[in-house]
Amino acid sequence: MKKSLKQLVIDTATRYIYLSLVIDGVEKQFVYEEGINNHSVTIIPYIEKMLKKENLILMNLDEVIVGIGPGSYTGVRIGVTVAKMIAYLNKIKIYKVSSLALLASSSNEPCVLGLIDARRGNAFMGFYKNESDKLTQIERDLLANIEEYKSKIEFEFDTVSVGVPNINKILNSDLLEAVEDVHGLTPNYLRITEAERNLRNEIKN
Amino acid sequence: MYVLGVETSCDETSVSIVKDGKEVLSNVVLSQIDIHREYGGVVPEIASREHVKGITYVFDKALRDAKLNYEDISLIAVTKGPGLIGSLLIGVNAAKVISLNYNIPIVGVHHIAGHIYANYIDNGMEFPLLALVVSGGHTELILMNEHYDFNRLGETQDDAVGEAYDKVARVLGLPYPGGPVVDKMAKTGRDVYKFPRPMIDSGDFNFSFSGLKSHIINLHHNMQQRNETINIENFCASFQEAVTDVLVAKTIKAKEQYKVKQVIVAGGVAANSGLRKKMKSMINDIPVYFPNMDYCTDNAAMIASAGYFQYKKYNKADDLLLNGQSRMNLEDIKNGN
Numbered sequence: 001m002k003k004s005l006k007q008l009v010i011d012t013a014t015r016y017i018y019l020s021l022v023i024d025g026v027e028k029q030f031v032y033e034e035g036i037n038n039h040s041v042t043i044i045p046y047i048e049k050m051l052k053k054e055n056l057i058l059m060n061l062d063e064v065i066v067g068i069g070p071g072s073y074t075g076v077r078i079g080v081t082v083a084k085m086i087a088y089l090n091k092i093k094i095y096k097v098s099s100l101a102l103l104a105s106s107s108n109e110p111c112v113l114g115l116i117d118a119r120r121g122n123a124f125m126g127f128y129k130n131e132s133d134k135l136t137q138i139e140r141d142l143l144a145n146i147e148e149y150k151s152k153i154e155f156e157f158d159t160v161s162v163g164v165p166n167i168n169k170i171l172n173s174d175l176l177e178a179v180e181d182v183h184g185l186t187p188n189y190l191r192i193t194e195a196e197r198n199l200r201n202e203i204k205n
Numbered sequence: 206m207y208v209l210g211v212e213t214s215c216d217e218t219s220v221s222i223v224k225d226g227k228e229v230l231s232n233v234v235l236s237q238i239d240i241h242r243e244y245g246g247v248v249p250e251i252a253s254r255e256h257v258k259g260i261t262y263v264f265d266k267a268l269r270d271a272k273l274n275y276e277d278i279s280l281i282a283v284t285k286g287p288g289l290i291g292s293l294l295i296g297v298n299a300a301k302v303i304s305l306n307y308n309i310p311i312v313g314v315h316h317i318a319g320h321i322y323a324n325y326i327d328n329g330m331e332f333p334l335l336a337l338v339v340s341g342g343h344t345e346l347i348l349m350n351e352h353y354d355f356n357r358l359g360e361t362q363d364d365a366v367g368e369a370y371d372k373v374a375r376v377l378g379l380p381y382p383g384g385p386v387v388d389k390m391a392k393t394g395r396d397v398y399k400f401p402r403p404m405i406d407s408g409d410f411n412f413s414f415s416g417l418k419s420h421i422i423n424l425h426h427n428m429q430q431r432n433e434t435i436n437i438e439n440f441c442a443s444f445q446e447a448v449t450d451v452l453v454a455k456t457i458k459a460k461e462q463y464k465v466k467q468v469i470v471a472g473g474v475a476a477n478s479g480l481r482k483k484m485k486s487m488i489n490d491i492p493v494y495f496p497n498m499d500y501c502t503d504n505a506a507m508i509a510s511a512g513y514f515q516y517k518k519y520n521k522a523d524d525l526l527l528n529g530q531s532r533m534n535l536e537d538i539k540n541g542n
């Protein structure tokens with residue numbers, strides 16, 4: 001009997017928790033739900049429920065795919081921690097992907113701007129392009145002032161901050177990056193902490 | 206029974222395996238103190254980032270050190286609060302993954318119960334006992350009539366002892382964390398300033414350290430203004446004498462009133478040499494115990510020990526909805542919640 005490939009996708013970098021169970025390239029179960037500060041409560045029970053529906057347990061998984069931000073939203077750490085633990089305990093492959101790519105995959109427009117709010121008019125943003133059945137990146141993920149950044153773009157695009165990811169477009173893409181050392185995996189914060197910024201400024205002055 | 210302890214409430218990422226609440230097979234502590242020292246205190250966002258970075262590594266090392274597999278573990282005990290919420294959530298979620306992965310029961314443990322049980326590891330417990338909990342976040346006297354029975358007799362009305370140490374150290378230009386440095390300087394100084402002993406005769410078991418702290422800050426400031434030479438060692442000794450006098454006096458009062466069989470001191474400030482010396486010399490009729498130095502600061506061995514007794518007493522595990530809580534009352538765990 002051919003062994004099937006069982007992948008678990010986790011992303012908690014936005015207000016929405018996204019979990020997906022993909023078996024041989026087919027999304028069998030998924031959760032996409034808004035949760036105000038409670039990804040920490042729901043993530044494990046949801047994973048358990050999805051696996052149960054397919055008569056699986058964590059140990060049956062072959063790969064974990066995790067959204068690593070960008071963003072400094074507390075939630076991103078929950079998904080990354082859970083993904084790291086699953087991969088480490090079961091010695092399985094782990095891939096990281098931009099949470100902005102996951103967001104962008106929800107749109108079918110040719111050009112998509114994934115956007116995660118970073119307050120004070122700023123956001124984490126990444127430009128992606130829909131090409132037949134896969135997604136490609138056209139501008140790297142960055143943190144910038146929303147209006148300033150958008151005003152420089154000369155083509156039509158769709159801005160996405162909420163939307164159920166289309167996991168097939170991600171799995172078909174080159175946007176997944178294999179993590180060599182699971183212990184070293186951290187979220188992509190894209191900026192140092194305020195405390196570090198202040199300390200560097202102090203040293204400079 | 207092997208218990209896997211997990212502690213991430215502040216700035217140490219720690220995992221430990223303890224047998225029957227007592228025998229420590231491994232206790233891995235990834236301390237961030239060198240990182241936070243630069244900032245003069247724990248920066249919550251940095252602490253959370255460091256926990257994520259180190260989390261799988263500490264589990265791996267704890268299992269290797271103990272020469273055990275996850276299949277050998279019967280219970281997972283994880284700190285659920287109080288503490289920095291972003292930090293707590295890393296340990297709680299990592300622990301929940303193990304619980305689901307290997308179908309091992311999990312209990313959320315109160316951080317202070319952990320500090321108290323740090324004493325069980327080396328000294329055991331005889332009831333009723335009195336616990337003085339002193340750390341950067343806590344100053345309280347707790348009466349235990351049996352295992353996992355916590356009755357608060359009194360607590361600080363403002364600053365915790367450890368907090369007062371950090372603030373005084375900062376004013377005196379000493380590095381963070383203040384406790385160990387002030388303790389060290391105090392050894393060569395003398396109690397020349399005779400600072401007030403706050404609430405020493407208050408008749409209850411409460412404490413207050415913010416007035417004493419302000420008093421010291423003002424005196425230091427005035428002396429600077431007058432260009433007087435400041436003897437840091439004497440400042441440290443005078444402060445430490447005042448603080449430990451109050452802590453010891455209240456402990457003795459509670460010990461007599463409740464006729465306890467032993468006194469234990471728990472928390473980071475339990476490492477203070479002045480407090481250790483004074484407490485031991487002033488109490489001679491019953492044993493006074495301090496945890497081993499390794500178990501004074503935050504560590505997962507103490508959480509594993511506390512979790513073992515919590516599970517034994519209530520015979521109840523948490524479900525996977527378990528979450529971290531930044532604030533938590535020790536007395537609320539009476540019904541096993």
Ligand SMILES: [Zn+2]
Pocket residue numbers: 316320340472473502503
């Ligand atoms: Zn502590």
